[in-house]
Amino acid sequence: MYRIAILTASDKGASGQRQDLSGPAIREACAGFGQVCEYAVLADERPALAAALRRICDDDAADIIFTTGGTGFSPRDITPEATLDVVERLAPGIPEAMRARSLQVTDRAMLSRATAGIRGRTLIVNLPGSPKAVRECLEAILPALGHGIDILRSAASECGS
Numbered sequence: 001m002y003r004i005a006i007l008t009a010s011d012k013g014a015s016g017q018r019q020d021l022s023g024p025a026i027r028e029a030c031a032g033f034g035q036v037c038e039y040a041v042l043a044d045e046r047p048a049l050a051a052a053l054r055r056i057c058d059d060d061a062a063d064i065i066f067t068t069g070g071t072g073f074s075p076r077d078i079t080p081e082a083t084l085d086v087v088e089r090l091a092p093g094i095p096e097a098m099r100a101r102s103l104q105v106t107d108r109a110m111l112s113r114a115t116a117g118i119r120g121r122t123l124i125v126n127l128p129g130s131p132k133a134v135r136e137c138l139e140a141i142l143p144a145l146g147h148g149i150d151i152l153r154s155a156a157s158e159c160g161s
Helices: 022-029 046-058 079-086 093-103 107-111 131-158
Strands: 002-009 034-042 064-068 116-119 122-127
Touching: 002 022, 002 046, 022 034, 022 064, 022 131, 034 046, 046 064, 046 079, 046 116, 046 122, 064 131, 079 116, 079 122, 093 107, 093 122, 093 131, 122 131
Parallel strands: 002 034, 002 064, 064 122
Antiparallel strands: 116 122
16 A cells, blocks of 8 residues: 555635545545545645645655646646656656546547656656546556556665665
């Protein structure tokens, strides 16, 4: 079982104007994959989101962080940029697989700007903001993520990290 952090990027969710449905959808989809050790709803603010990602990674508080929301074309959609501010290495195959799966459902999947990468011993994956799209994307990537996390965690410990 892996340690999972979920960060929802939503101005309306952070202000209490909208209930977060995507964070709980991630929790439900990952029930057999890991345990959620942290969950937060944050405003679409690049510095705050980057700080939260950095803290979780640097404190080794999670094996994987799933973000949800903020991956579209809206001027307030800054999740990929906040992620890129934090990661040390990219994992481009993960968002490629998510977009490939989502393109089977809607041509709008090509508009996703989601990214994924590694900081320290933690994998960060940007998921869409829709609960339906979250489930579709996780269905595509979860089977392979465990292997990747195992390699990341064991390689890091072998190096004395």
